[in-house]
């Protein structure tokens with residue numbers, strides 16, 4: 001029999017589902033909200049509900065957004081001749097923080113990982129192809145920068161994208177590049193520091 005009330009257990013269980021949060025941290029987080037005098041738990045719940053209700057995927061790049069088109073896709077300052085393909089929305093944040101990229105993005109939704117049951121079907125390759133063809137309507141040449149993580153899964157995903165574009169009729173107008181190494185293998189782009197990311201982007205090479 002558990003010594004904790006069911007409602008507390010439920011909260012610990014939910015916090016424990018967050019990647020990187022173990023049972024001890026989950027308990028500490030639950031107790032933090034339990035002891036908090038300022039209705040912080042209700043405020044957290046409200047913030048989570050508002051996020052759940054208001055955040056959608058941008059119709060062009062699939063980044064998280066509160067509008068049909070995200071701030072980046074709708075900005076006239078962004079250059080549409082470069083599209084940077086990343087795995088997750090947090091990778092976009094990392095690039096934006098590095099301040100060296102002025103093109104648009106595309107968020108795949110992960111990387112190919114047969115071990116985790118993630119095949120090409122689960123990712124947005126079809127949508128990527130559609131977006132690239134759309135950008136080719138207004139650009140003579142388009143640079144596709146593959147910025148998947150420097151991991152086995154990221155590399156497999158990069159090869160898949162390269163193969164996909166090589167079968168296109170417009171392939172001569174698509175220049176595919178990959179971030180320079182310097183990012184340690186197995187690293188997660190979203191945690192890369194600003195300078196490393198800047199160098200990786202500046203040193204990108206055609207593949």
Ligand SMILES: [Zn+2]
Nearest residue numbers: 058061070073
């Ligand atoms: Zn967008």
